[in-house]
Amino acid sequence: MKWFLTIFILFSGWVLSQPLAEMRGIKLTNVDSNVMFSDGGIARAMDFLAETGINTVLCVVWNSNGADGDYTLYPSAVMDQYFGKSIHPAFSGRDALQRVLIEAHRNGIEVLPWFEMGFSTSYSQNGGHILQKYPDWALKDSNGNLIVKNGFDWMSAINPEVRDFILALTREVAENYDIDGVEYSDRIPAMPVEGGYDSVTVAIYRSEHNGQNPPADFRDANWMRWRADKLSKFYQMAHDTIKSVAAHLKVASSPSVFPWSYQEYLQDPKSWMEDGIAEEVIPQLYRYSLSDYVFTLDNSLANYPNHRDVYFAGMLIRLGNYVIDPGYLLSAMAANRQRNVPGEIFFFYEGLRANNDRLADTLKATFYAEPAVSPGHGNNIWRPKAxxxxxxxxxxxxxxxxxxxxxxxxxxxxxxxxxxxxxxxxxxxxxxxxxxxxxxxxxxxxxxxxxxxxxxxxxxxxxxxxxxxxxxxxxxx
Known part of the structure; x- marks a missing residue:
């Protein structure tokens, strides 16, 4: 028996004129959402997002499985090489990333793989399977204890072996998939300020400081700057890795809000943008009231005076039982546009589906009533609908x-x-x-x-x- 139904052609990598350029993004994760666990669910989700007016999906590819730490959500030869386990157990036998790419591109939506866990190896699992196999990768405090911050277990972003591993995953995704860019988040590149006292990081520091040990005070200004510069150097390596695969791939960063990001996680997104390491910045302006949101937005914008055209607001629309009120959402989006912020990326998909698609319907009737192309590529259509x-x-x-x-x-x-x-x-x-x-x-x-x-x-x-x-x-x- 032979079954056929239809055929569709994707116009890959072509540009057509489009008047409105505006970031309308959504984060898609495997936590508190069933979308990625079936091909049909992915197809329906991408249709829904296109109908809502979304033009960019940040799809998680590196996350914890809730049992023993981080895995890729796509079949990874790199993971197999390092750990003998090529994919998140719940995604075995499937390639969710490939399916997201097919269904999103069919709908004219761009896709950026999102390395959500970054340099964190697990959530409250003593480092999970990663640190169990590579204990020297662990990030340590001054007492020699594994760094656990807000429940997340960490490996050292300064350790060359750790860097090589993350860069290999990044290159693998860029080379093997028809993606539109890569998004690093608040845990990559990042290091809790309390860390940096593992033997590998200390040895590197000593080699650059005439044998002196790092300061015992983890908030020592010079010690903080040294570690932050190492993170920025890693990000430059990641940028170069991505661009070596294809120059058109976007390099996007969704850090915590600066300067808090620097004070607590040694993230310096202000420098990343000024130095051309990141091409798009999406600060996580996750606040639960409009007044707090506007205050944070204004303070954040002041750090990026020369990059307003690639500054997009990271907006929290759902977390646990919390779902943003439509009135707050519309007022916050109006505040974005009053300040010439050219769009936003929402965390996360299920917020649009809550309360019978209430937020999605609100967007379609207001700010997203007119179609828009994702910024970049000369503000032309890069992914025409199939x-x-x-x-x-x-x-x-x-x-x-x-x-x-x-x-x-x-x-x-x-x-x-x-x-x-x-x-x-x-x-x-x-x-x-x-x-x-x-x-x-x-x-x-x-x-x-x-x-x-x-x-x-x-x-x-x-x-x-x-x-x-x-x-x-x-x-x-």
Missing amino acids: TILNEDEPGVSLSGDWQTETGIDGFRPGVLLTNSSNYAAIEYKMDVPFAAWFDVYPYVVSGPLAAKQARHVVYHNGDSTEIVVDQTAFSER
């Missing part, structure tokens, strides 16, 4: 014996199938408006009675490429 060609439209021809099956959910819905042993094919033709690289996706509904060797032939530039798909395999959907 052109979808259904089997009952002009340009599609059928050969052989095909029947319509309406009992199987598909894209229309409904699918075409054939039980014939004779030749049967569906041919899709569409006009290609320009020369570029294109992604071509046939929508295939998998099932045990489907064809194990379904031939797909793509004709291009007078040549053709053939792919054989096992339609019985769920992973091929």
Whole structure:
């Protein structure tokens, strides 16, 4: 049995004119949300976000599993090399990042992988499996204890082995996936100010200070600056790693609010922007009242006078049982625009779905009523929505014996199938408006009675490429 439904083409890496450029982003995580745990959930979520007016998704790729610490949420050869475990256990057998990319790009949404846990290895798990295998990676205080701050266990961002590991993960994502950039957050690069007394960090400090030990006072100004500069140097390495893969990839930072970020986590986003290390800054302006939000916004903006065009507000719309009031949200967004802040990124997806999509409906009726393209790329469309060609439209021809099956959910819905042993094919033709690289996706509904060797032939530039798909395999959907 052969099943086919429809085909869509993604216009990859092409720019088309678009009048309004405004960041409308959302963070998508595996915590307190079921979206990433199924392909169907991801597809529905991306459709919903596109309808809401969202143009950028920050998709978590590095997070704790709640049992023994951090894993990637995509199949990682780097993780397998270091730990013999290639993926978060709950995502085994799937590639959630690849599915997010397919469904988001189909909807014209850009995707930036988000390394949420950063240099934290676990949450209150004594470092988890990472520090169990590599105890020398642990970040220590002056008494030799593992640094645990606000429940998060930490490894040293100054340790060269730790840096190499995180850089390898970053390069892996940039090289293996058709992403639009990389987002580092409040734990990367970062180091709790109490840390830096592990043997590796101390040895590096001594080598640069004529054998002297670091100051016992972890808030010593020079000691803080030395560690912060090491973090900035790491970020420069990450920037160069990302850009070496593709110059168009965005390097985004979502730090805590400066100067608190520096005082507590040695993050210096002000310098990152001034030195061109980060290209976009998304301070986490997470406040529970409008007055606190506006106060924090004004103080934060003062630190980035030359980067207002790439300053986007990080806004908290849900955390635990808290969901932002629509009136507060609209007033805060109005404050952003009054200060020429060109958009925002919300934490997190489920806030839009709470109370029967109340916040999403509010956005669609107000600030997001007009479509907008994500800033960057000359403020042109970088990810046009896919052109979808259904089997009952002009340009599609059928050969052989095909029947319509309406009992199987598909894209229309409904699918075409054939039980014939004779030749049967569906041919899709569409006009290609320009020369570029294109992604071509046939929508295939998998099932045990489907064809194990379904031939797909793509004709291009007078040549053709053939792919054989096992339609019985769920992973091929």
